[in-house]
Amino acid sequence: MPILNALQEIEWVDPDDVPRPIVAFGAEMSDVGGFELDRHRHKKGQMLLVQRGALSCEVEGGLWIVPPRSAIWIPGGALHAIKATGALAGYNAFVDPAVDKHLPKACCAVSVTPLLRELLTRAAHLPYLYEEGGANTRLVAVLLDELAVAQIEDLHLPMPTDPRLRRIVDEMMASPANRGTLASWARHAGMSERTLLRLIGRETGMTFGRWRQQLGVVLAVKWLAGGASIQQVTTDLGYESVPSFVTMFRKALGTSPGRYMAERYSG
Structure with missing residues (x-):
């Protein structure tokens, strides 16, 4: 560089x-x-x-x-x-x-x-x-x-340090389209749902669902800035439709993905 x-x-x-x-x-x-x-x-x-x-x-x-x-x-x-x-x-x-x-x-x-x-x-x-x-x-x-x-x-994703949580996080980041439930992720990590909830709350300050949504937001922003289409990002994040992804994005950042990126490259 x-x-x-x-x-x-x-x-x-x-x-x-x-x-x-x-x-x-x-x-x-x-x-x-x-x-x-x-x-x-x-x-x-x-x-x-x-x-x-x-x-x-x-x-x-x-x-x-x-x-x-x-x-x-x-x-x-x-x-x-x-x-x-x-x-x-x-x-x-x-x-x-x-x-x-x-x-x-x-x-x-x-x-x-x-x-x-x-x-x-x-x-x-x-x-x-x-x-x-x-x-x-x-x-x-x-x-x-x-x-x-x-x-x-708000483009920050807290990252846990507990080894069990970090393995889950690494897998979710590698395969963000995997929409596994809290129960399935807990079983995968060899812990109870209650333990998983307690750990992720303690280490990230978020619920499991809120953390996963924020993961989707930061990945979407990264991919869109890299030139990916909204349809491609929708698919890669595992959303069933573009409107469902756009709704999530709008709730998180206050605007649609298209407008968000347009504003980034204007002026």
């Missing part, structure tokens, strides 16, 4: 080693099978903004999906892994933990305003060691202010 700075490809520089409040650059990858970064961490906080395509990011107990016109904020020190499929374009910024701008303390997906996007674009064209004390410092300060007040989006 080429890293772009001032419109030119450059060698990778560890952002943790750059003595500036923000280190920002553009990122672009053509549709060559995607990429995956194994679990790692940075001293600095990280913001990943997606303009085209979608990212999935697992961060210490949660899975986040980042569609176009959204960003994910990962606090400094958080262990995380990133995966993208297909074409991807966006921006990446690393923020020094010494910067006190009331930034989120936990990982979250946020909606990106046109102002935040333009500020990050400008910051990505600065030299790594940009001159401080003037216009650049003011630009960075406004960018951090905008990030601090960005609206959080």
Whole structure:
């Protein structure tokens, strides 16, 4: 994945080693099978903004999906892994933990305003060691202010750590069209329905049904951002009809899948 700075490809520089409040650059990858970064961490906080395509990011107990016109904020020190499929374009910024701008303390997906996007674009064209004390410092300060007040989006799927639950979750994510009942999943994991309900409530804060619905939402957003049709997503999630899938999506995100994606690519 080429890293772009001032419109030119450059060698990778560890952002943790750059003595500036923000280190920002553009990122672009053509549709060559995607990429995956194994679990790692940075001293600095990280913001990943997606303009085209979608990212999935697992961060210490949660899975986040980042569609176009959204960003994910990962606090400094958080262990995380990133995966993208297909074409991807966006921006990446690393923020020094010494910067006190009331930034989120936990990982979250946020909606990106046109102002935040333009500020990050400008910051990505600065030299790594940009001159401080003037216009650049003011630009960075406004960018951090905008990030601090960005609206959080519900594109998060809590991930359990209990090994029995994690096996169920991994199988559900691998085969989301499997609409097995609570009883069948409990039997498959060798536990009672009551135990399964208690564990998933304790580890995710959700009921089994609510968690499975949220899984469908984040997968749908990921696939739609990758170019899948609504009919294809309906089938892959195991819904009997497009209207039933659209109803679920609308209840979860407040709009239809078609309108949701159209808004992501408008403007």
